Amino acid sequence: MARIGFVGLGNMGGPMAANLVKAGHEVVGYDLNPEAAQMVKGSSVRIVDDVRSVAEGANAVVSMLPSGPLVLEVWAAVLPVLPAGSLIIDSSTIDVASARRAHEMAGSFGVLSLDAPVSGGTEGAQAGTLTFMAGGTEEAFATAKPLLAAMGRRIIHCGDQGAGQIAKLCNNMILGISMIGVSEAFLLAERLGLDRQALFDVASTSSGQCYALTTHCPVPGPVPTSAANRDYTPGFAASLMAKDLRLAQESARACGCNTPLGMAAAELYQSFERQGGHAKDYAAIIRFLDTRDTRAAAGASVAS
Structure with a gap:
């Protein structure tokens, strides 16, 4: 069992976080919108009211956010809290330049990183049948794959940093x-x-x-x-x-x-x-x- 921080609990992120709980992981969640956080109520995702708190003691952090600038803002907040050698995954759909910048940020803290956007919509998020398109190092992909498997059916390593986007x-x-x-x-x-x-x-x-x-x-x-x-x-x-x-x-x-x-x-x-x-x-x-x-x-x- 891993401790996983999850940032972004909307129509996609909420069910994904819940599926990680179903797979036996401890999940700590945060969303700027309190209504989105309420969507996972009853799924045993523990909600915190500060984005940095999701990374405290976490083995991995997953973000599911609406834009590249917001991903960079969230990663800038949580990366200093994550220990070196841990993992951070972004499953948002964002511009390639922001994705590559996020990888650079993670590397500067010694944290493994993956851009892993998804296909399958809200139905796939709820059913745990998403397709993940992953970009990053072989080490990051191998580390992330068991977590992604709890949320999706197909997990494809597309190449280096930014390839998933x-x-x-x-x-x-x-x-x-x-x-x-x-x-x-x-x-x-x-x-x-x-x-x-x-x-x-x-x-x-x-x-x-x-x-x-x-x-x-x-x-x-x-x-x-x-x-x-x-x-x-x-x-x-x-x-x-x-x-x-x-x-x-x-x-x-x-x-x-x-x-x-x-x-x-x-x-x-x-x-x-x-x-x-x-x-x-x-x-x-x-x-x-x-x-x-x-x-x-x-x-x-x-x-x-």
């Missing part, structure tokens, strides 16, 4: 582009009179098959567990997709990589977020696309 941003760029393509196909099929179940039955077993279709189908019916059947209550919020696509584009610009579809997806999700979609599931982009098409058609009619 690179893998996450590239993966979610694929997902965002795919969801837009799937949504457009269903809208076109509907306009042409094709039943949505018929399209799903064809596409899910042929060349159109993809995760956005078969797991998060953006229309109600074909996939009962999809957020489309819950009025798009988020499993993976559109605001988070917009953030990930923005980070991917920042990285693409920094290295001079041309990603026109990634750029278009980022712009669409950012527009959707600004127009009220931030609290909906990312699959709800289909509503935005449908409304946008309706507006465009109305505009064309007026112009004619």
Whole structure:
């Protein structure tokens, strides 16, 4: 059994911390938002009211936070408390530069570090079936793997420091582009009179098959567990997709990589977020696309 500090107890971090408790670890948690801390009440995560306290006597600290600057702020607070040779893991999705800076900070204190963002959404966090994409040294990965296994099903060492974040941003760029393509196909099929179940039955077993279709189908019916059947209550919020696509584009610009579809997806999700979609599931982009098409058609009619 290890003593683990966990910073960030929201929709993802809370269930992850609870799964560490289920695996037999002692977990001390902190969140700046008292309401988030209350989410893990009853899971035997011990809540403290100071971020440094999570690191006192800990073998490892895990952070799950919304931005790179906040990760750096938290690591700056807890690293001086952690003993040399201990472990710190960041499972947030942040920019690559911040992730690499966090590793540098950990190294200056003699602490092993890993950037290990996740895929699988809130469902995966609750079920302990997340995929971890890890970046860091072989030693850090080997040390972290048993802890990550308590929270996830697949744990992939992607390479050196920052590689986990690179893998996450590239993966979610694929997902965002795919969801837009799937949504457009269903809208076109509907306009042409094709039943949505018929399209799903064809596409899910042929060349159109993809995760956005078969797991998060953006229309109600074909996939009962999809957020489309819950009025798009988020499993993976559109605001988070917009953030990930923005980070991917920042990285693409920094290295001079041309990603026109990634750029278009980022712009669409950012527009959707600004127009009220931030609290909906990312699959709800289909509503935005449908409304946008309706507006465009109305505009064309007026112009004619």
